[in-house]
Amino acid sequence: MPILEKISQPLQARHWTDSIPLEYHYTAGVAGEEFRRELKENGRFLASKCAKCKNTYVPARMFCPSCFIEMKETRTLEGPGYVYSFTTVNRNRTGDAAEPVTLALVKFDGAKGGIVHRLDSSDSVTFGMKVVPVLKGPSERTGALTDIISFKPA
Numbered sequence: 001m002p003i004l005e006k007i008s009q010p011l012q013a014r015h016w017t018d019s020i021p022l023e024y025h026y027t028a029g030v031a032g033e034e035f036r037r038e039l040k041e042n043g044r045f046l047a048s049k050c051a052k053c054k055n056t057y058v059p060a061r062m063f064c065p066s067c068f069i070e071m072k073e074t075r076t077l078e079g080p081g082y083v084y085s086f087t088t089v090n091r092n093r094t095g096d097a098a099e100p101v102t103l104a105l106v107k108f109d110g111a112k113g114g115i116v117h118r119l120d121s122s123d124s125v126t127f128g129m130k131v132v133p134v135l136k137g138p139s140e141r142t143g144a145l146t147d148i149i150s151f152k153p154a
């Protein structure tokens with residue numbers, strides 16, 4: 001059947017089933033790499049600052065989502081974060097969890113965005129509660145978000 005010939009009956013279309021082997025490597029991007037390097041080497045969160053709108057974003061990113069311009073200025077966040085939102089889950093991928101896990105969106109004063117991670121304080125979590133990260137030791141860090149063990153009340 002020529003390629004330009006119109007098919008009037010769907011069952012006339014040829015098809016086959018096969019698989020295509022794919023390999024890929026995930027990269028965090030330029031700003032993501034810098035964020036991870038700062039977390040690994042210095043245990044701090046890197047944020048990007050927009051020269052036009054003056055907003056600061058965490059985690060660091062290359063372009064301002066408001067102005068669409070490249071952000072070249074970075075800074076590390078000082079002080080504790082705060083619980084913007086949270087939820088407690090009782091199930092995991094395989095069924096019931098051994099213990100409930102509280103996950104929180106932690107934001108930082110003066111910065112947009114935030115970090116979603118475990119929160120060690122399931123009994124007394126409140127919105128706005130000040131929290132600090134609990135990090136792995138410097139020699140154990142790999143530059144991944146799992147370098148953060150959890151957040152805990154400040």
Ligand SMILES: [Zn+2]
Pocket residue numbers: 050051052053054055064065066067068
């Ligand atoms: Zn901006």
